[in-house]
Amino acid sequence: MRLDDKLQLGLANLWRTKLRTVLTTLGVMIGIGALVSMVSFGTGMQKNITQTFKENDLFTSMQVTPRKIDFEQAMAGNVESIVESLQEDTPPLNEGALKTIGDIRGVELAFPEIRFPVKIKFGEYETQTTLRALPLGMGHYKPYNNLDYGQFFPSDTASSVIIHPRILRELKIILTSDKEEQKLSIEDSLRGVRTLSADAIMGKPIEIITSVVDFNAIMKNPMRQLRAGTNTPTREASTTLTIIGIQKEGSAFDGGTRFDPGIVVPMQTVNRIPRLGFSSIWSLLNTSGSTDTYASVTVRVKSITETDSVQAKIERMGFGVFSIADQLEELKTGFIIFDTALGAVGAIALIVAALGIINTMVMSILERTREIGVMKAIGGSENEIKTIFFIEAGSIGLIGGIFGLGLGWVVTLIANVVANYIVARQGVPHVDFFYIPIWLILGALAFSILVSLLAGLYPAIRAARVDPVKALRHD
Amino acid sequence: MNPILKTIDLHKIYSKGNMEVRALQGVTFDIQRGEFVSIVGRSGSGKSTLLNLIGGLDTATSGNIHIHDRELTQMKRLDLALHRRKTVGMIFQSFNLIPSRTALENVTLAMAFGGVRRKERKPMAGEILERLGLKDRIDHKPGELSGGEAQRVAIARALANKPQILLADEPTGNLDSKTSAEIIDLLHMLNRKQTVTVLMVTHDEVSAATVSHRIFRLLDGKIIDEKIVGSLS
Numbered sequence: 123m124r125l126d127d128k129l130q131l132g133l134a135n136l137w138r139t140k141l142r143t144v145l146t147t148l149g150v151m152i153g154i155g156a157l158v159s160m161v162s163f164g165t166g167m168q169k170n171i172t173q174t175f176k177e178n179d180l181f182t183s184m185q186v187t188p189r190k191i192d193f194e195q196a197m198a199g200n201v202e203s204i205v206e207s208l209q210e211d212t213p214p215l216n217e218g219a220l221k222t223i224g225d226i227r228g229v230e231l232a233f234p235e236i237r238f239p240v241k242i243k244f245g246e247y248e249t250q251t252t253l254r255a256l257p258l259g260m261g262h263y264k265p266y267n268n269l270d271y272g273q274f275f276p277s278d279t280a281s282s283v284i285i286h287p288r289i290l291r292e293l294k295i296i297l298t299s300d301k302e303e304q305k306l307s308i309e310d311s312l313r314g315v316r317t318l319s320a321d322a323i324m325g326k327p328i329e330i331i332t333s334v335v336d337f338n339a340i341m342k343n344p345m346r347q348l349r350a351g352t353n354t355p356t357r358e359a360s361t362t363l364t365i366i367g368i369q370k371e372g373s374a375f376d377g378g379t380r381f382d383p384g385i386v387v388p389m390q391t392v393n394r395i396p397r398l399g400f401s402s403i404w405s406l407l408n409t410s411g412s413t414d415t416y417a418s419v420t421v422r423v424k425s426i427t428e429t430d431s432v433q434a435k436i437e438r439m440g441f442g443v444f445s446i447a448d449q450l451e452e453l454k455t456g457f458i459i460f461d462t463a464l465g466a467v468g469a470i471a472l473i474v475a476a477l478g479i480i481n482t483m484v485m486s487i488l489e490r491t492r493e494i495g496v497m498k499a500i501g502g503s504e505n506e507i508k509t510i511f512f513i514e515a516g517s518i519g520l521i522g523g524i525f526g527l528g529l530g531w532v533v534t535l536i537a538n539v540v541a542n543y544i545v546a547r548q549g550v551p552h553v554d555f556f557y558i559p560i561w562l563i564l565g566a567l568a569f570s571i572l573v574s575l576l577a578g579l580y581p582a583i584r585a586a587r588v589d590p591v592k593a594l595r596h597d
Numbered sequence: 598m599n600p601i602l603k604t605i606d607l608h609k610i611y612s613k614g615n616m617e618v619r620a621l622q623g624v625t626f627d628i629q630r631g632e633f634v635s636i637v638g639r640s641g642s643g644k645s646t647l648l649n650l651i652g653g654l655d656t657a658t659s660g661n662i663h664i665h666d667r668e669l670t671q672m673k674r675l676d677l678a679l680h681r682r683k684t685v686g687m688i689f690q691s692f693n694l695i696p697s698r699t700a701l702e703n704v705t706l707a708m709a710f711g712g713v714r715r716k717e718r719k720p721m722a723g724e725i726l727e728r729l730g731l732k733d734r735i736d737h738k739p740g741e742l743s744g745g746e747a748q749r750v751a752i753a754r755a756l757a758n759k760p761q762i763l764l765a766d767e768p769t770g771n772l773d774s775k776t777s778a779e780i781i782d783l784l785h786m787l788n789r790k791q792t793v794t795v796l797m798v799t800h801d802e803v804s805a806a807t808v809s810h811r812i813f814r815l816l817d818g819k820i821i822d823e824k825i826v827g828s829l830s
Contacts, residue, residue: 127709138697496693499654500754501682501710503675590654594693 123506132513139486146482147522149475154526154570157468158562159533164461166557171453175446179264181426184445185235186223186419186436188215213440216415223421226435228428231259235418237383238397241358242289243329249292251384253330255392263422265369266386271320272367278390283328284367289384291549295323297368323365330361330385334396359396363387371551472570475522476577479515483581487511487588494585495593504586511585515578516571523570527563534558599666600627601761601794602651607660609646609818620646622818623660630761631829633788633795635805638815644798645766647815651796652687652764653677664762682711685762686755690770692747694739700726700750701735704757711758725753729783745776752783756793763787765797769804777801781808 136143175181213219224232236255241248260266261274266284275282290297294315333356387395423432426447433443487494497507534556541555609621620643628634636644649655651662653669662669664684672680681687694703704722713721726735729749739747748768755763765784769777781801785808788795799805805812806826814822 123710123712124715127715131706134697492693493695496695497706497710498678499652499681499687499693500707501678501758503678505675506678506710591649594654594689594691 123502125509128506128509129513132510133517135486135490135510136514136517142482142485143518146475146478147518147525149478150472150518150522150570150574151526151529153468153472153475154523154566155529155533156471157465157569158527158530158558158566159537159556160464160468161461161562161566162530162534162556162558164457164464165559165562166555167460168457169557170553170555172450175450177264179422180446181450182230182423182429184421184423184429184433184436184443184447186215186232186421187417187442187444188213188415189440189442214415215417215419215441219439219441220416220419222439223419223436226432228423228425228432229421230424231257231263231420231422233257233259233389233420234416235420236389236392238332240385240395241331242293242385243331243360244293244295244326247293247295248331249289249384251286251289251292253392253395254383254386255389256386257389259422268370269367270370272324272365274367275388278388280366280388281363281391282366282388283330283363284369284386285323285328285365286369286384287371290323290368292384297323320368323368326365327362328365328385330363330387330395331358332361332395332397333357334359361395363391472573476573479518479574479577480581482518483511483515483578484584486514487581487585490585491588491593494588495590498588498590499594507588508582508586511582512575512578515574515582519571519574520567522574523567526570527558527566530566531558600663601630601632601665602796603627603661603663604647604651605661605663607647607650607662608658609643609650609655610658620818621650621657621660624815624818624820626813626820626823628794628796629829630794631788631792632811633785633809634797635802635809635812636796636798636815637800637802637805637812642815643818644815646818648687648764648766648796648798651762652685653680654687683758684760685764686758686760687764687766688748688751688755688768690767692739692744692751692771694747694750694754696739699736699738700731700742700746700753703739703750704754707754707757713758722753722757725756726750729753743776744772745779748772748776748780749783752780752787756787760793762794762796765795765799767798767800769799769801778804781805784808 220232220234223229233256237252239250240253241250256266256275258275258278266274269284270287272284274284287297294313296310296315296317298317298319421432421436423429429445429447433445433448436443494502494507538555542552545553604627605625607621607624608619611618611620622643624643624647636647638644646655650657651664651669653672657670660670664680667680669677669680694700695706698706701719701722704725705718708718708722709715723735726732726749729752731746731749731753734742734746734750737746739750742750748771752763752768763784768784769780772780781804784795784797787793788808797805797809802812806824810825810827810829812824812826813820814824
């Protein structure tokens, strides 16, 4: 008997008990639907995060610090080893070192990392954010090579600012596109939110307010400052710059925290902004005391393939290097665990469906004992009968799998709309939370068929072992 | 002349709960090609058991069955399936047609197992059914057929793969006397014209005597009498 004959027999048997077949298939469909929607959430998250990394060229970026800091030791609270490493004699990360790093083959750009908290004032509104200084060369990199409005800095000394739309929202401004006039909700109007076109923002002055140590205050009354609860000896300094660009609204995973720079200024211009002695979190680790060293240097390499060799060369100079590419492998492992956990939840539904298949098949064999006996009497072999039942189980798996994929897809569509509706109220731009890659589609189908065949194993063996003499005994 | 079928000291013991049922206790006989042999005897004499052993549906406890010099009692399960498929055709008292399939489909199913090519099955099955007088009944399901028609479909199915031996287990047991006579005539015709060897188990000794070459009488699992009615010419 050929395979197509068995296929025809198996499908005819399923067709004969339509309701039962449909119900069993529904079980598989729900199981696969659950599996696909769960796992696609994990893959969606992974895609969003790695895409953000890619969009920001984070894989070609690394951070150089004066000495290697063992983050694992630090996390474990192993203070001794950190103190030990701080006491080691290390080369200074100064102008000379910066030049040497910049000359390494494969390095495109090397510049000191300068970022500090500022208060910004635009019109009557103000907010707090982080300012970052960037050299002219960063204009070739994402996201600065693709601004929503305006251009990157014309020079390293320009009095210009590029602003992130998140900051505009914090300044209670909603950008209107040229085409349509955006309607404000009553809630927004009450909060004082305004709509402005990009033209109304571009070229307008923005005030950067920073805290500086007020030496005069300290000199006047040094003792008073030591008492607790009184004002710190700082005063505010203001610098006015011009907005020349607005960044694109990235994904929700891009610059979502308040610590990410909300405004960017040119590398030399930043020197005109007065500020407290330390320029960034890295400065806290800078214990050499010398003023002409950098706390941290950002390095951009030409391509991902050169990241490893550049990193090794800088480390040989005695500096510490931190790169995202390093962390990627760990991140991937984390996502595999995450996906597996989600998949396991979905798989439970499929196991329940498998029990349904076993039940259906065993019932069917009990009803068809005589028919199986007849097939044996006219020459059906055990393997042929086994195959017919495997085809029945496998078909339930295949059809359930296909419809389950459809169900999973619809569920993720709906869940995505609902989730976006909720997060949109918190000002987060649209995110695709779910992603169904081709391997998930094929994997889910294969898994569905595999589970169904496993479920059909016992019934098929039982069918093959039907004793024809007993089955055909006339009642 | 070599017998087509030969059994030697065949024993079959069932265990029914704690009881041991000795269904066959040393059956030895042989049948020539083209013979029509009937086995008669009371219920429980072991007639059907003997037929099931020869048909390869059941295995003997001891003894031998030779068919074409092949030893049935030593066969593996797959070889037994091939034996049922190609060498013998079986018909039963209760027809054992598949109720969800039409007369034609019941016959083509056997052909599918027999490896007949897909496009040849329908014409071949149709031809057999037509020859057995079922031309108008080809697309009827077993539930729509009379007992005699159903048994003729079963015979058509048994002949589907051109077996050498037709095994008939009480083929007229569920039929009235007129239809019974028709079925017996049909088997007789197949035996004489198609030279199919027939081994029939029956209650109806009278009608068996009209068509058989030999009649064996079985009692308590043993052949107690062999009557020669006619001979192969």
